Amino acid sequence: MSLMRVWLLVGWAVVANGQFPGVCVQNASISKICCQTPPGFTDICAGPSRGVCADIPVHYDVMLNYSTQFLSLNDERFVWPIKFFTKTCYCLGNFYGPGCQHCKLGFYGSDCNLRNQLIRVEYRKQSPQRRQIYQNALNASQTTLTGYEILKSYQMRSAAEVKNLVFSSTTWYGLWAWHLSYAADRRIVSSDSNLSVNPDTAGNGSGFATWRRYFLLWIERVMQQLANDTNLFIPYWDWTADYSCAICSRSAAGNIKAGFLPSKYDVDLCLSKPFYDPTPASRQNESFRACLEGLDQRVRVVLGWNSAEQAMREPAFLNHLAFLDKIFAEWYNRRRPPPTEFPEQMTAPGQSLYSYMIPFLPMATHASMLTATENLGYVYE
Ligand SMILES: *[C@@H]1O[C@H](CO)[C@@H](O)[C@H](O)[C@H]1NC(C)=O
Ligand SMILES: *[C@@H]1O[C@H](CO)[C@@H](O)[C@H](O)[C@H]1NC(C)=O
Numbered sequence: 001m002s003l004m005r006v007w008l009l010v011g012w013a014v015v016a017n018g019q020f021p022g023v024c025v026q027n028a029s030i031s032k033i034c035c036q037t038p039p040g041f042t043d044i045c046a047g048p049s050r051g052v053c054a055d056i057p058v059h060y061d062v063m064l065n066y067s068t069q070f071l072s073l074n075d076e077r078f079v080w081p082i083k084f085f086t087k088t089c090y091c092l093g094n095f096y097g098p099g100c101q102h103c104k105l106g107f108y109g110s111d112c113n114l115r116n117q118l119i120r121v122e123y124r125k126q127s128p129q130r131r132q133i134y135q136n137a138l139n140a141s142q143t144t145l146t147g148y149e150i151l152k153s154y155q156m157r158s159a160a161e162v163k164n165l166v167f168s169s170t171t172w173y174g175l176w177a178w179h180l181s182y183a184a185d186r187r188i189v190s191s192d193s194n195l196s197v198n199p200d201t202a203g204n205g206s207g208f209a210t211w212r213r214y215f216l217l218w219i220e221r222v223m224q225q226l227a228n229d230t231n232l233f234i235p236y237w238d239w240t241a242d243y244s245c246a247i248c249s250r251s252a253a254g255n256i257k258a259g260f261l262p263s264k265y266d267v268d269l270c271l272s273k274p275f276y277d278p279t280p281a282s283r284q285n286e287s288f289r290a291c292l293e294g295l296d297q298r299v300r301v302v303l304g305w306n307s308a309e310q311a312m313r314e315p316a317f318l319n320h321l322a323f324l325d326k327i328f329a330e331w332y333n334r335r336r337p338p339p340t341e342f343p344e345q346m347t348a349p350g351q352s353l354y355s356y357m358i359p360f361l362p363m364a365t366h367a368s369m370l371t372a373t374e375n376l377g378y379v380y381e
């Protein structure tokens with residue numbers, strides 16, 4: 001019944017009202033249309049100047065020749081999001097959101113015509129006031145219910161079975177953790193024995209950097225709403241300067257398990273990689289993405305963040321992701337690669353250039369994140 005709630009809360013729903021259109025819930029298993037009239041507006045998709053109700057373009061990943069089969073495979077995530085919805089609001093201009101009631105990344109104001117360039121700063125260099133605002137918003141995200149709900153369990157579901165789902169309510173932070181787990185969960189495809197691909201749809205593949213970029217941007221937006229402060233940013237944690245995790249809030253502080261955090265040398269090595277993510281696998285030594293993901297793995301091993309769940313238990317994980325994103329931004333600015341460099345085929349499911357990142361809604365392609373961060377409304381100090 002409450003399937004639609006998932007999409008809405010992903011859509012940067014306005015924290016203050018927490019409403020969601022019940023009509024969409026029913027449509028998820030029937031008409032598969034979700035074109036809401038957002039609160040405060042009189043037309044669907046907030047009216048013709050903001051958006052129109054349109055078909056979701058279907059993008060088949062071309063992977064190991066499984067492309068068209070993805071749709072019939074029993075994994076509800078593949079060919080996102082059309083196993084749930086085939087029509088949604090398509091927002092025009094600077095508008096954005098499940099009902100086009102919000103602003104595109106980098107834009108603010110009631111008409112979405114104000115620009116605001118965020119500067120993400122290293123956590124030690126924040127002002128005490130900024131630190132407090134961030135901490136308060138983080139705390140709020142851990143206690144504030146989204147008003148929406150998440151899937152209680154993941155199953156293999158064919159298109160025909162996408163109904164009668166079990167949901168539970170959650171906090172914003174719980175929702176973010178859910179996104180990371182849901183995208184990477186292997187259980188969903190484990191019995192599809194014909195599928196010899198890696199079921200991680202958010203990592204171990206080309207989409208690693210782009211998926212995390214969108215993830216952080218969404219989290220940052222929600223935290224801005226929680227703090228009522230459009231200047232709130234997620235600070236990054238430069239671990240090359242550290243021997244322990246001083247930023248970690250929990251037992252992980254000083255809890256370096258084995259080995260060392262990567263050094264500046266390791267980061268420079270990644271920055272020197274000539275391509276974003278070339279195929280075939282024999283060229284992975286030239287892949288910036290593979291190198292960056294290697295840094296992530298090293299940090300996580302050292303800190304004991306072995307799974308998505310474990311990583312999200314430590315809020316400093318977000319600051320770690322912001323540092324990875326900073327490295328990505330730096331590499332991008334040096335190389336300015338054409339989008340064609342991002343693989344369009346032979347990627348893991350959901351991770352090709354034009355596939356929608358799983359499980360976000362409003363949808364966003366990897367391609368939309370493969371740009372200078374200025375275009376998305378933020379830079380790094
Ligand atoms: C639900 O689907 C019906 C068509 O069956 C459509 O008329 C209605 O606008 C849809 N509701 C939403 C919120 O998209
Ligand atoms: C991919 O599938 C098509 C049609 O199903 C087939 O003609 C082609 O040979 C396959 N390619 C590979 C590399 O298996």
Ligand SMILES: *[C@@H]1O[C@H](CO)[C@@H](O)[C@H](O)[C@H]1NC(C)=O
Pocket residue numbers: 132135136139
């Ligand atoms: C955030 O919550 C933690 C415990 O959950 C508490 O120790 C800390 O003081 C809170 N911080 C703020 C700024 O409220």
Ligand SMILES: *[C@@H]1O[C@H](CO)[C@@H](O)[C@H](O)[C@H]1NC(C)=O
Pocket residue numbers: 191192193194
């Ligand atoms: C695997 O593929 C074969 C041949 O295409 C098919 O007969 C079989 O049912 C498939 N198995 C599963 C679990 O989908």
Ligand SMILES: *[C@@H]1O[C@H](CO)[C@@H](O)[C@H](O)[C@H]1NC(C)=O
Pocket residue numbers: 198204
């Ligand atoms: C990542 O994917 C490769 C194949 O692309 C696979 O061999 C490897 O086991 C995967 N690693 C993890 C940690 O899943």
Ligand SMILES: *[C@@H]1O[C@H](CO)[C@@H](O)[C@H](O)[C@H]1NC(C)=O
Pocket residue numbers: 228
């Ligand atoms: C949010 O901030 C703006 C200006 O910064 C202020 O005018 C407004 O009253 C605030 N809203 C709430 C709910 O605190």
Ligand SMILES: *[C@@H]1O[C@H](CO)[C@@H](O)[C@H](O)[C@H]1NC(C)=O
Pocket residue numbers: 274282283285286
């Ligand atoms: C990657 O490996 C190939 C051979 O395995 C080698 O020719 C190439 O120079 C290497 N590239 C880099 C950037 O190390």
